[in-house]
Amino acid sequence: MRVLVTGAAGYVGYAVGRRLVAAGHEVGGLVRRPGRDLPPGVRPVVGDLLDPAGLGAVLDEPYDAVCHLAALTRVRESFAEPLRFFTANVQGTVNLLEALPRTVTRVVYGSTAAVYGAPDRQPIPEEQAPAPTSPYGASKLAAEQAVLFHARTGAAGAVVLRTFNVAGSVGGRPDPDETRLIPKALAVAAGRAAELQINGDGGAVREYLHVDDLAAAHVRALEGCPPPGEGRVYNAGGGAGASVREVIKAVEDVTGRPVPTVRRPPQPEPPLLVCDARAIRRDLGWRPARSALPEIIADAWAAVRSTGG
Template sequence: MRILVTGAGGYIGYAVARRLAAAGHEVDGLVRRAADLPRGVRAVTGDLLGALPPGPYDAVCHLAARTRVRESFDDPLAYYETNVGGTLALLRALGGGGAHVVFGSTAAVYGAPPEGRPIPETAATAPAGPYGATKLAAEQMIRQYARTGAIGATVLRTFNVSGSVDGRPDPDPTRLIPKALAVAAGRAPHLEINGDGLAVREYLHVDDLAAAYVRALEAAARPGEDRVYNVGTGTGTAVHEVVATVERVTGRPVPAHRRPAVPEPPELVCDAAAIRADLGWRASRALPELIADAWNALTRTND
């Protein structure tokens, strides 16, 4: 297949483009400026809000987006412009050619999680902030356009992604694992933890996520079809357990300062039964390997 990957220079986009090229597909990576891309991926310079590369494409992995939750509260219009406006521009450029669009979405689209249960795709959507709201709006646009018969659509909702491929670290220092690793590396004096550190989250290796995109693309949704899948491990880990794992993997201490607790769900874990049943995908890496890969990428950039 000929596939366009938007945001191919980014953390997840790079991993997805790399997997697709390794699977033998013809991959164009859309980047706003010159960027390192995986071997076998052709760089195409463009902008979702400006000129898009000419097709036709059999499929598009749409990963270009603004993704920082806290930043979205400070500048919500920028998030709507990129995440919603950029998606609209992409769909207009694709026209009605029947391409399969695989959209990278997020667990931030969900509302309050079911008490004590993993979150299924059927859970209520009620984003708590602009980032989740813009991703949900883009999801709805893509799925409704698919129902006209113009495209096929698959939405992949992810929770927390970490790890590394090709020595590329997670560029978002606000996430728990990059913050803890920065402390272990001596880049920060301590880690700040809200409350007692018992909040439970799940963590997925970026290369496992990339493998899910390959499965979704190769099980192509036909024009008129739309699907939604959670992509995750379904295994939760408390914050204090993540920190202990970072210390064990790196062999370095991670001193922590506790801040007052903030209102947040005690547990956010996905139900990924649908993607396992339909696409045969499941995560292959546990938390220690994920942290080890992220640590190796971080220390490599220090050399």
């Protein structure tokens, strides 16, 4: 298939493009600026999701499918700039769907478990009613709905993949967002930061997914996409969690270096967030292969070291 990947130079987009090329697909990577680092075999397509006129011109090619991964993702930042997040994540998605050539009959959208908010039910199934508690989560939910309603018109089949905490590395590229726990803990281990601040006692449990496993899920979703007129929503994960304390210990064990911590007051956050991923295993035959915490951290640490950390 001829596949367009938006956000192809980003952390997840790079991994997805790499996997699609390995699976034999012809891949174009949408980037806003020329010269961005893309996986070998991914052809750059320069365009901006917030420039509808220019976008239509660069997408005038017979693509078969799109993996839409371009987005703003920082939860805390979204509270300060909610309109910026809605513009990028919702309007950008609408602009993309309007600009896609009619040959595109498969749409895979990379979403987030932030759409669930703070549910009492654990592990979280796809049937859980979304109730996002951040502008980021709300913007991703609105973009999901745009994709799924677009599919209902018969224009395409669609798959939405909701993920929790993505980590690890492929191609020597670490997660650049050091507001997230594992990248920040590795920055401390590498000596680029003095300490890791944690909320409360570090007992909050979260699920972690290797970025390469998430990329493999996108390939499965693309190849197993439902026919035009239908849409599916899947949690992408393994259903196992680790506490903040456990992550810190694993970082220290893998790196052989201390990670000094400073406790901040507890925050109003769910004590446990893990997913029920039975549906994606049943329908697409996907399950994580590289998402054991030590492997995630070892791969991320190797990438940090290779970039001079």
